[in-house]
Each structure stands twice: as structure tokens, then as C-alpha cells.
Amino acid sequence: MKQIVFALTLLLTLGIFGYTVNRIAGFFKLTRKNFPVKDYGKRFRVMLDVAFGQTKIFRRPVIGLLHALVFWGFCVILIGSVEMVIDGLAGTDRALGFLGIVYNIVIATGDVFALIVAIAIIVFLSRRLFFHIRRFEGIEMKRSTHIDANIALTMILLLMLSLLGMNIFYVAQQNISGEMISGVFPVSRIIAPWFMGLSSATIHALHEICWWAHILLIFIFANMLPYSKHFHVFMSVPNVFLSRLEPLGKLPNMDNITREVKLMLNPDTAFAAPATDAPVERFGVKDIEDVSWKNYFDSLSCTQCGRCTSVCPANITGKVLSPRKVIMDVRARMNEKGPGMVKNGNFTDNKSLLRDYITEEELWACTTCNACAKECPININHPTLIVDMRRYLVMEEGSAPGELKSVFSNIENNGAPWQFSPEDRLLWAKDLEIKDK
Numbered sequence: 001m002k003q004i005v006f007a008l009t010l011l012l013t014l015g016i017f018g019y020t021v022n023r024i025a026g027f028f029k030l031t032r033k034n035f036p037v038k039d040y041g042k043r044f045r046v047m048l049d050v051a052f053g054q055t056k057i058f059r060r061p062v063i064g065l066l067h068a069l070v071f072w073g074f075c076v077i078l079i080g081s082v083e084m085v086i087d088g089l090a091g092t093d094r095a096l097g098f099l100g101i102v103y104n105i106v107i108a109t110g111d112v113f114a115l116i117v118a119i120a121i122i123v124f125l126s127r128r129l130f131f132h133i134r135r136f137e138g139i140e141m142k143r144s145t146h147i148d149a150n151i152a153l154t155m156i157l158l159l160m161l162s163l164l165g166m167n168i169f170y171v172a173q174q175n176i177s178g179e180m181i182s183g184v185f186p187v188s189r190i191i192a193p194w195f196m197g198l199s200s201a202t203i204h205a206l207h208e209i210c211w212w213a214h215i216l217l218i219f220i221f222a223n224m225l226p227y228s229k230h231f232h233v234f235m236s237v238p239n240v241f242l243s244r245l246e247p248l249g250k251l252p253n254m255d256n257i258t259r260e261v262k263l264m265l266n267p268d269t270a271f272a273a274p275a276t277d278a279p280v281e282r283f284g285v286k287d288i289e290d291v292s293w294k295n296y297f298d299s300l301s302c303t304q305c306g307r308c309t310s311v312c313p314a315n316i317t318g319k320v321l322s323p324r325k326v327i328m329d330v331r332a333r334m335n336e337k338g339p340g341m342v343k344n345g346n347f348t349d350n351k352s353l354l355r356d357y358i359t360e361e362e363l364w365a366c367t368t369c370n371a372c373a374k375e376c377p378i379n380i381n382h383p384t385l386i387v388d389m390r391r392y393l394v395m396e397e398g399s400a401p402g403e404l405k406s407v408f409s410n411i412e413n414n415g416a417p418w419q420f421s422p423e424d425r426l427l428w429a430k431d432l433e434i435k436d437k
């Protein structure tokens, strides 16, 4: 009976998860192509360093260490969850126990990490609930955003407590029956004797309750994540693997502009170019269909930690720009427009990412210093998106702040950003005694 109930629950979980994955895959199809994914060796090294090594998070040592412990704990505990699925389907108990010493190490690490993660989550929750952390504030951090974060943290805490409960009552159960304990439980072994006064049936029932609570929480959590900021639990590692490998300051060229310039510089090529009926692409980014798949991937991976905004010079000096908001807006806009576009490609709701979500003032406040991208623990690159939105403003609408407009017209007329004729360019050196060779 337990196996049938478990199999049905697993099926339902996978069904809902499959629906969500399919929905998100449909959104990805709406986005633009981006850089080709190659250099797998280099990407793998970056992933080991930034994602698994959590190196960027350690720039804030105390809270960074706690976060890293939670991440590493999750990795180990995930292996234990695989065993629970096998046990649930096959009706076994600790099915991977035959792995011997490897099993003992994994179970012991998981047992210790369950306690560490629980403590870390209590610290995280307390910070959010009782302390005024500037990083967690801003116009993009709405009430619903905070509720979402608190619910996810509470779920993780319950996951860890149910895991510890399961281990504790398993050890107590085996001690009472005198059967061999499969695995090593450094924490649960200490706590289990506290419950030895309970009857064997009660301990068995408590073990079953914790087992079911833990696996059901995993199933519910897995299906909640894609709709929560905690989707980064799934997305952050692949996002780091797929991050841009070029130096931060290097802006990508626009392929369509590069092609046009090449054609202009070489008329032979221009005339030789085959006529095409392909619709003219929009320059830059105006709405969600213009963003690249990587921009959307970034938005799904964002942990909303605010490290980017906390180092942004524009934000620090009181400008409206918050790089975290820019990334969160991409996800919000896709959730708003994506379903309509998946149903009907030409869908329009007379809104756009530009202006309805991200204002021109925000975009022009960016100094493209790349501090945000450098600080982001999962290698999200904000400036490339900001610059792409500016490209739309300048190339499609001719819209730019007044100072920039004069720079553009000076470049066009004088070949330089200044208001002087090219003939006057060397006037400054007139009275200097520079010998003409």
C-alpha cells in the first residue's frame, strides 16, 4: 500500500514539474539567440570555482560561509533523497546501505549538514524578520517578495527538521529492536537516547511521520521553486556554467550592425549579398522577445540577494537604478507576456519591458562599471542587458539624454565628441615649440 501511494505521489509530482518545465521551455523559445556555448573545459572550471566552491559568496565571510554550508549541505542531502525515492518505490529500507563506507560517509555528512543547515536557516530567517538589512530593501523588494523568501526558508527548515527526525527515530528504532544500524549518524545518535522511553510502536510511527513529511516536503518544494526566487536552487549551477567568459568590460558587438558595416565597407560583398525576405530584426532590446535566452536564464537564476545593487555606484549615490531590479523585471515581464505569446505569437498587451518596467532614467544612470556583474555570486551580467536596452533607445527611437545627443552629432560632423572642426584640432599646440620633422 505504501508503495502504491508513494508511486502515485511521485507521478503527480513529476507531472506538475513536467508541466512547469514545458511552460518555461516555451518561454525560452521566445527569446533571441546569444553567444555560442563552447570552451567546455573552461566553463567546467568556472563552475567548480564559483558554483561549487562558492568563491564569490565568501567576499562577505560570515554570511557567505553560512550560505556555502547550506549549498554544500543540499548537495549531500540530495543523495539521501535519491535513496528515499528508491525505498519508497521498492518498499526497501535504506536501499543504498550496501555501498558500505561510501554510504556511511554520505549519511554521516548529511546528518551533520541537516543540523548545520537548520541553524543557518534560523539565522537567515531571523535576519529577514528582525533586522534591518539594507540589501534586502529597494523598490523591487515588494511584500510578496519577502513573503516568498520567508516561505521558502521555512520550508527548508522543515525539510531539515524532518530529516533529522527521520534519522533520530531510525536510530532509536534500531536500538530498541537490536537490529544493525545502516549508516553513521553523528548527530542523531546523540539525540536518539532522549526518546528511548517511548514505546517501539510510537517510535516506529514517528519515524514514518518524519519520513513522509520529508519526502512530501521535497515534492512540494520542487514544484514551488520554479515560481519562487528560490528557483536558483536548480538554476544557479547551470547559470554559472553558461556564464560569459569574456572580460567583463568587453561589450558584445551587434551582429546585424557588424554585418551592415561590413557590407558598407565592401560594396562588392554588398551587391553579392543574397536578397532576403527575413523580417528586419529590432536593434537592441525593447521587450521580452528581444532579450537573449541568457538574459532570461539569468532572471530565473537570480537569488535576489542584492549584492549587485549594494555595490552599484549609481544606486549608492541615490539614482533610481538597481541592477537587481533590472534582472527581476525580465522574469516578471516574461511571466506577464510569455503565456500570451506562446498561445499566439503576435500577442501584444500594449506594454513593454522598456518604460512599463525599466525606465529610461534607470538605464542612463548606469556607468557600465561592471561592479554588479563582478559581485554577483552566480555570474549574472547586468550591463550587457542595460546596454542592449540603450541601443534600442538610440538606434530605434533616437532617444538619448541631451548631453549624449550633442556627443553623437559631434562625432557625426566632426569625427570627434567635441564641438570643434577637425581643422582646429591641433590649434592647442600652435604656440608650443614643436619642431616639424
Ligand code: SF4
Pocket (backbone or CB within 6 Å): 308, 311, 312, 313, 314, 315, 321, 322, 323, 365, 366, 367, 368, 369, 370, 371, 372, 373, 382, 383
Ligand atoms: S554596471 Fe551599471 S548597474 Fe552595474 S554596478 Fe555599474 S552602474 Fe550599477
Ligand code: SF4
Pocket (backbone or CB within 6 Å): 301, 302, 303, 304, 305, 306, 307, 308, 309, 323, 324, 327, 375, 376, 377, 378, 379, 380
Ligand atoms: S543579480 Fe546576482 S547579485 Fe544581483 S540579486 Fe541577483 S543573484 Fe544577487
